[in-house]
Amino acid sequence: MNKDGVIIFVEDDEDDKDFVCTVFDELKIPNKIVWLKDGEEAYHYLNNNNVDPFIIISDINMPKMNGLQLRDKMQTDGKSKLRAVPFLFLTTSTAGSSAINAYAQSVQGFFQKKSSYNELKQTIKLIYNYWKECAEPKFS
Amino acid sequence: MNNAPIIVIDDDSDDCELFKEACDELNVQNELLIFNHSDKAYEYLSNMTKRPFFIICDINMPLINGLELRQKINADEKMRLAAVPFLYWSTLGKSWIINKAYSLNVQGYFKKPITLSGIKAMVSTIMQYWDMSDHPSD
Numbered sequence: 001m002n003k004d005g006v007i008i009f010v011e012d013d014e015d016d017k018d019f020v021c022t023v024f025d026e027l028k029i030p031n032k033i034v035w036l037k038d039g040e041e042a043y044h045y046l047n048n049n050n051v052d053p054f055i056i057i058s059d060i061n062m063p064k065m066n067g068l069q070l071r072d073k074m075q076t077d078g079k080s081k082l083r084a085v086p087f088l089f090l091t092t093s094t095a096g097s098s099a100i101n102a103y104a105q106s107v108q109g110f111f112q113k114k115s116s117y118n119e120l121k122q123t124i125k126l127i128y129n130y131w132k133e134c135a136e137p138k139f140s
Numbered sequence: 141m142n143n144a145p146i147i148v149i150d151d152d153s154d155d156c157e158l159f160k161e162a163c164d165e166l167n168v169q170n171e172l173l174i175f176n177h178s179d180k181a182y183e184y185l186s187n188m189t190k191r192p193f194f195i196i197c198d199i200n201m202p203l204i205n206g207l208e209l210r211q212k213i214n215a216d217e218k219m220r221l222a223a224v225p226f227l228y229w230s231t232l233g234k235s236w237i238i239n240k241a242y243s244l245n246v247q248g249y250f251k252k253p254i255t256l257s258g259i260k261a262m263v264s265t266i267m268q269y270w271d272m273s274d275h276p277s278d
Contacts, residue, residue: 001242084242106214106223106245110274123272130269133262135249138237 001085002052003136006032010042010058010067011090014112020090023117023124039065039073047078053085055131059113060091060102067091071105081139086131090123142193142271145171149181149209150198156254159196162259164246168267176186182212185219194225194270196250199232199241206230207237210244225270229262 007029007031009138011017017035036042039062045051060067071087088109089102102110109127114120146168148211150156151255156174163172173182185195199206206228213219213226227248228241241249248266253259 056277080243083245084239106220106247109269111272112274126269126272130248130265133250133265135238135251137231137242138235139239 001054001131001134001136003054003132004031005052006034007053008034008036008042008046008051008053008056008058010036010039010056010062010070012037012059012062013104016059019120020124026086026121026129027084027125027128029124029128035042038062039067039070042070043078046074046082051082053082055108055129057079057087057088057090060089060093064073068101068105071102071107075105084137086134089129141169141267143170144171144190144193147181147184147192147195148172148174148197148215149178149195149201149206149228150174151176152198153202155198158256159263162263163255165256166260166267168263178200178206178209179275182196182209185213185222185224186216188222191222191275192224194247196227196229196266199228199230199237202271207244209242209277210241210246214244223275227266 009020011020021033036045044066046118056065067089074087075083086108088111089107090111090113092113111123111127114123142237146266148156149157149218160172170194173184175184184246197209210226227250229252230248231276233251238249254264
């Protein structure tokens, strides 16, 4: 985790992506946002570039590779230093079997994608402040 | 707000007292279950009937340190699936310890604040975050 690093945002729905990016802008979050539109694209981006992200925020339901599959692949096949990057879900999926799987993979949070702008803003603000407060691992 | 117990694992009684005081001042309603030894905490978690809100754990402790405790929890299928958010709070700031902590799939690592107001701010942040986060058995 690099607190000044990029925020990886994995989301297949362009409207949802625009909505969330507007929140990042309004909160004046200084980190660059890298948007990837499915798990496969995210996995390739993360593991084929020298990326040192701050956090990874991912939807669950996506084509090609869903968020749970992405998380699993990152933990088993991905670069080891990326396994320490906080990985959170931001999804319309309700808690239930998806969340059980998510937590069985020890993710760092499972958040509902709120339809109200102010609630979404509060969610993103909480996520950002929490991980900004946490200590930062440093892998060479 | 999630009203389940909060587990505090720390061998330093003063730090435990400060944590408790911070919670009192914040009017935290959750029961605080304080363990000064990892093995007692592990025993509790093995037999828990109600899933705690979160666990906040020191690292530098005698016999079984916080890193070893996390490894034990990760190795237990039932506890792993219970997926209680596990956070460190520690005065230790060495890179290798922080790196090791994150490699154990924890849900946060906070440097122990030195003031009561610092601890209150930390507790408030933690509670808001994990209250907003969903959990499998919700």
